Amino acid sequence: MANYYLPSKINAYLRRLLLNYDHSGPKELASILKHGRIAVSPDTNRSYNFGQENFGHTVVIFLPPEHIAPISMKKQAELGERLREDLQECARGFEDEYVATVRMELEDEHDFLFDVSSSLIGPPPTDPDSLSFWTPGHVRLFISHRDSYKREAKALGNALAEFGISCFVAHDTIEPMESWQHQIEKGLETMEVFLALVTDDFHDSVWTNQEVGFAKAFNIPIICLKLPVAPKGFIAEKQALAGDIARPEHSANEIYKLLAEKVGRRDVLQAGVIAAFCESPSWTDTRIRFDRMEALIKKLSKDDVAKIQKAFNTNDQLHRAAYLYYGSKFLKFLTRTTGKQFKLDKGTLSEVETEADDIPF
Secondary structure, three states: OOOOOHHHHHHHHHHHHHHHHHHHOOHHHHHHHHHOEEEEEEEEEEEEEOOEEEEEEEEEEEEOHHHHOOOOHHHHHHHHHHHHHHHHHHOOOOOOEEEEEEEEEEOOOOOHHHHOOEEOOOOOOOOHHHOOOOOOOOEEEEEEOOHHHHHHHHHHHHHHHOOOEEEEEHHHHOOOOOOHHHHHHHHHHHOOEEEEEEOOOHHHOHHHHHHHHHHHHOOOOEEEEEOOOOOOHHHOOOOOEEOOOOOHHHHHHHHHHHHHHHHOOHHHHHHHHHHHHHOOOOHHHHHHHHHHHHHHOOOOOHHHHHHHHHHHHHOHHHHOOHHHOHHHHHHHHHHHHHOOOEEEEOOEEEEOOOHHHHOOO
């Protein structure tokens, strides 16, 4: 078989065209190139021009069902021809090679061309919600720790869960029969915040050092919890929180404040604190979770109030918790964070309507 040069340039030309389509359209072609896998079948057509033999190549774009289904066969042909023309414009410097055809096909694992196809933009990013170890809607925090501190890391992860923070703790999060290294990689790829439990042996581990390197390389916010050792190396510049291994709830509270102030996602974090209160399983937990909510939350939205009201009226661990009634602390909290008045009547929470509420506009 002859040696052809144009097929090796097709992906580069398509990446160039993708930039153009993203900027000025057609957006349909941009979407096709982003979600498709590209394969080139060389020497599928030959033509002669003034005695010179020219070799034409076919470009096949394999698309997932959800991306090829909305495009009619007629439209596929039109878009394929537009791509062929644009590719040929990129390849006009080739004297004896050209793009003969561009066609779109459904992904097919039995097609040998699909086996050698590749994505222009690499593998699609992992959807965090598809991973069982993350709680959808929560802030995703990867806890890097040494094996000897796995119990402490798990306890901290459990404490952070009540703040709307979903934690990846390697020795606890990975499911049986799963490849631990693969799961750790997925956790690192999809994390939003990186937490290093800096114990005396933290920097002696190849794995924790690599995890730190991953977070640095991808610009992930890093929090260091010194227990009590100060961080070294690439994370030495980070101001570390003083942690207490024996009191994970204290460390969780400080991490929450830092996340809310420095990292953002305050809305998600607040939602976690409210959800923990609403789902309180005991009167003791109600006291702890209310105190946390009262200390951390400055303002409640209308939706927040609706969630709290519904939970209070249906969860007897809330409406029968005497602690919430002492000094009207629960009602005072609601008034402070909403500017409205509320009342409790036989264990039922309701808003007090004012004259202003009755004005019909």
